[in-house]
Amino acid sequence: MIMEMLSRWQFGVTITYHFLFVPLTIGLALLVAVMQVLAYRRRDETWDRLARFFGSLFLINFAMGIVTGIVQEFQFGMNWSNYSVFVGNIFGAPLAFEGLLAFFAESTFIGLWVFGRNRLPPLVHTISICLVSLGTVVSAFFILTANAWMQHPVGYRIVGNRAELTDFWAVLGNSTLWAEFPHTVLAAFATGSMFVLGVSGWQLLRGREAVAFTRSARLSAGVALACTVLVIVTGDIQARLMEAQQPMKMAAAEAVYQTSNGASFSLLTIGNLSGQPVFQIRIPHLLSLIATLSWNGRVDGITQVQHAEAARYGPGSYVPVLWVTYWGFRIMVGLGFLMLIASAWALWRSRRGGKPFELGRWTLWVLVACIAAPFLANTAGWLFTEMGRQPWIVYGLMKTGQAASPTVSATDVALTFGGFVLLYTVLGIIDVGLMYRAARRGLGGAEERPSGPPREEAEELVY
Amino acid sequence: MTGPVASLNTAWFALIGMLWAGYFVLEGYDFGVGMLSLAVGRDDMDRRLARNAIGPWWDGNEVWLIVAAGATFAAFPVWYAAMFSGFYLALFIVVAALIVRGVSFEFRGKRDSARWRAGWDWALAVGSLLPAFLWGVVFTDLVHGLRMSPSGLYLGSFPGLLTPVAIVGGLASLAMFVVHGATFLSLKTAGPLAGRARKVAIRLAVPSGALVIGTAAWLSAAGSHGPGQLGGAVPTALAAACGLAFSVSGILVRLGLDGFAFALSALGVLAAVAAVFTAMFPRVMVSSGPGPSLTIWNAASANLTLVVMTVVAAIFVPLVLGYQGWSFWVFRQRLTRPAAQPSPSWRTSARRP
Numbered sequence: 001m002i003m004e005m006l007s008r009w010q011f012g013v014t015i016t017y018h019f020l021f022v023p024l025t026i027g028l029a030l031l032v033a034v035m036q037v038l039a040y041r042r043r044d045e046t047w048d049r050l051a052r053f054f055g056s057l058f059l060i061n062f063a064m065g066i067v068t069g070i071v072q073e074f075q076f077g078m079n080w081s082n083y084s085v086f087v088g089n090i091f092g093a094p095l096a097f098e099g100l101l102a103f104f105a106e107s108t109f110i111g112l113w114v115f116g117r118n119r120l121p122p123l124v125h126t127i128s129i130c131l132v133s134l135g136t137v138v139s140a141f142f143i144l145t146a147n148a149w150m151q152h153p154v155g156y157r158i159v160g161n162r163a164e165l166t167d168f169w170a171v172l173g174n175s176t177l178w179a180e181f182p183h184t185v186l187a188a189f190a191t192g193s194m195f196v197l198g199v200s201g202w203q204l205l206r207g208r209e210a211v212a213f214t215r216s217a218r219l220s221a222g223v224a225l226a227c228t229v230l231v232i233v234t235g236d237i238q239a240r241l242m243e244a245q246q247p248m249k250m251a252a253a254e255a256v257y258q259t260s261n262g263a264s265f266s267l268l269t270i271g272n273l274s275g276q277p278v279f280q281i282r283i284p285h286l287l288s289l290i291a292t293l294s295w296n297g298r299v300d301g302i303t304q305v306q307h308a309e310a311a312r313y314g315p316g317s318y319v320p321v322l323w324v325t326y327w328g329f330r331i332m333v334g335l336g337f338l339m340l341i342a343s344a345w346a347l348w349r350s351r352r353g354g355k356p357f358e359l360g361r362w363t364l365w366v367l368v369a370c371i372a373a374p375f376l377a378n379t380a381g382w383l384f385t386e387m388g389r390q391p392w393i394v395y396g397l398m399k400t401g402q403a404a405s406p407t408v409s410a411t412d413v414a415l416t417f418g419g420f421v422l423l424y425t426v427l428g429i430i431d432v433g434l435m436y437r438a439a440r441r442g443l444g445g446a447e448e449r450p451s452g453p454p455r456e457e458a459e460e461l462v463y
Numbered sequence: 464m465t466g467p468v469a470s471l472n473t474a475w476f477a478l479i480g481m482l483w484a485g486y487f488v489l490e491g492y493d494f495g496v497g498m499l500s501l502a503v504g505r506d507d508m509d510r511r512l513a514r515n516a517i518g519p520w521w522d523g524n525e526v527w528l529i530v531a532a533g534a535t536f537a538a539f540p541v542w543y544a545a546m547f548s549g550f551y552l553a554l555f556i557v558v559a560a561l562i563v564r565g566v567s568f569e570f571r572g573k574r575d576s577a578r579w580r581a582g583w584d585w586a587l588a589v590g591s592l593l594p595a596f597l598w599g600v601v602f603t604d605l606v607h608g609l610r611m612s613p614s615g616l617y618l619g620s621f622p623g624l625l626t627p628v629a630i631v632g633g634l635a636s637l638a639m640f641v642v643h644g645a646t647f648l649s650l651k652t653a654g655p656l657a658g659r660a661r662k663v664a665i666r667l668a669v670p671s672g673a674l675v676i677g678t679a680a681w682l683s684a685a686g687s688h689g690p691g692q693l694g695g696a697v698p699t700a701l702a703a704a705c706g707l708a709f710s711v712s713g714i715l716v717r718l719g720l721d722g723f724a725f726a727l728s729a730l731g732v733l734a735a736v737a738a739v740f741t742a743m744f745p746r747v748m749v750s751s752g753p754g755p756s757l758t759i760w761n762a763a764s765a766n767l768t769l770v771v772m773t774v775v776a777a778i779f780v781p782l783v784l785g786y787q788g789w790s791f792w793v794f795r796q797r798l799t800r801p802a803a804q805p806s807p808s809w810r811t812s813a814r815r816p
Contacts, residue, residue, distance in 0.1 A: 067565035077547025088540020096533035111519035164765040405548040
């Protein structure tokens with residue numbers, strides 16, 4: 001029991017930490033690639049310097065994402081060996097493909113982009129960073145293939161103590177995957193864009209390189225706006241899929257106990273969540289609209305779903321931790337709309353072509369503060385979807401309580417959990433400090449750029 | 464449970480062996496360079512040179528580990544579950560070391576402070592040393608056999624993994640990677656740093672080969688818990704080939720044939736991994752009781768998973784080899800100390816003719 005609880009905490013803490021870096025990697029890779037392509041197509045020095053500057057931030061973040069990712073892959077076998085045996089036939093393949101199709105390309109081409117600036121032809125150098133960006137998206141696809149199968153298992157049969165693959169195309173065509181993948185990747189793009197927008201805003205506040213950072217601000221505001229709109233649309237599609245596939249999660253998102261037609265959506269609730277709210281702000285019919293796309297659609301309540309699942313899977317509680325799902329859902333959605341407003345406003349204010357980004361200081365500070373929004377929204381969203389699936393580790397097939405490693409001791413897990421927390425805390429502080437320094441440094445003077453023959457030795461000593 | 468030898472199970476056992484071999488051949492040299500950067504790097508610039516010598520590749524090299532683990536998870540879930548839960552604390556140390564060494568690449572140059580840089584130099588060296596040793600322990604244990612439960616899980620604890628023979632095996636892999644890293648630095652850098660790396664390679668080539676042969680001899684003397692299908696001759700021959708390759712590599716370094724020396728130390732690592740896998744075959748975790756050994760039959764996924772994996776691997780493994788090989792070609796030139804920052808120990812005459 002203690003071992004299982006510690007393993008849950010260890011996995012939760014390490015994956016949440018890992019997923020601070022992943023969306024920024026995916027989003028920044030896209031934006032840096034776009035900047036590099038613009039630099040190449042227009043033979044433009046400014047875009048090239050911007051690509052380098054945001055590339056340096058990307059690399060610090062990328063390093064943290066890589067090293068914390070290995071922990072995640074190893075943990076399935078280390079702490080969750082029963083789970084690994086049960087799902088390996090199906091779950092293992094996307095993990096292997098992620099490495100083979102995505103990680104190899106990302107790691108090799110990032111090396112070529114960083115070290116090959118003066119050694120590769122400009123076109124090949126530009127393609128390198130584009131392949132890195134493509135790699136990050138492919139990686140997201142495969143890891144979400146694995147996750148979607150945990151949310152909604154398809155294409156399998158149960159043989160003894162394990163699930164065997166019967167239809168690989170069903171696993172790749174999982175409806176949950178095709179809702180989750182665009183939603184997550186677009187959220188990652190939005191994360192990278194809000195980051196670039198915030199950093200650009202900060203540099204404009206400091207009065208540095210106004211022309212260059214106006215460009216990056218305008219680019220990122222545009223990408224952020226487009227992606228945030230699409231994140232909301234795909235999230236809406238996902239909500240209806242969730243109502244059909246995991247009704248408990250939808251009920252838990254709203255903490256709605258009784259099945260009802262034309263259900264309202266509570267913006268916030270004060271009071272206990274055991275069914276007796278003290279104060280609420282509710283929007284009539286909205287929950288039914290989200291969940292079923294009809295004004296008076298039926299939304300299942302926690303009590304009814306609990307009865308149905310107990311009848312189907314045997315006695316026990318099938319209710320997740322409600323305060324996490326309720327607030328996780330609201331924080332995710334609320335911050336999504338905040339990002340929509342912030343990026344739309346920034347884009348509107350910067351519409352005059354060619355002029356520096358003419359925003360007031362106060363607005364720029366808001367944009368800087370908005371850097372935090374996508375990180376909080378991503379975390380809230382994943383906590384909601386993963387904790388909302390509990391008590392299941394694979395929905396309807398295996399409970400998390402049955403999944404842990406039977407031969408690993410609680411002492412061992414306590415040691416590794418403590419080790420990870422310590423290591424991650426120290427590295428997190430260092431990482432934030434270095435990101436701050438690198439962001440503050442700015443583009444560097446134009447005179448630093450080699451104009452004559454490339455200074456090869458210096459370029460080779462990147463580290 | 465058994466099946467025909469000519470099957471997808473055997474093919475995946477071989478492919479996973481190749482993925483591990485790729486990992487140890489590639490990350491082996493950058494573990495070695497990591498340790499040597501502190502051991503033979505005399506000043507900040509030496510350590511920078513060593514670090515940048517592996518700069519474009521270390522990350523791609525590490526992906527071989529991720530893919531080897533992922534392929535094991537997919538093709539042999541029971542093996543993956545038993546190995547990763549069984550080596551729990553050992554793998555935690557490996558992962559923590561890989562984290563610290565991994566971030567050291569990006570972090571080191573970001574502050575202009577001698578203490579800061581020295582700290583990350585230690586992180587790289589220790590973060591390379593621990594996995595270099597522990598991987599040897601893990602694979603020696605796999606061949607030697609562990610106490611396994613009837614359901615196929617390791618029954619012991621972390622100290623139970625550190626048997627005398629496993630420690631010798633760990634030292635063998637440590638020594639191999641130091642030599643492999645030294646031949647790499649001889650090939651990839653020029654000047655006094657390369658000179659000192661050559662001395663290390665020459666001095667340690669024979670001892671590292673001897674350690675591998677010693678481990679193999681000890682393992683076969685200890686007797687296996689139920690023999691593998693290939694008998695003792697094949698792995699013994701491969702271990703001997705490894706020892707020979709490392710010894711010859713030392714001679715080639717002495718003759719100034721850096722490229723061939725590196726190729727031979729790579730072949731030596733390859734032979735050592737091949738020895739491990741042929742000694743295990745068709746078992747994947749050898750049991751010393753009370754449960755049975757895990758084999759490529761009772762630990763494997765169902766056929767469809769293996770078929771899908773085979774198709775994807777057949778397409779993408781050659782592609783990966785292609786672009787990784789190209790990346791090695793792009794950055795093939797030797798690194799030298801920049802002329803702008805000469806240091807007292809720097810001499811142009813040390814550059815190899």
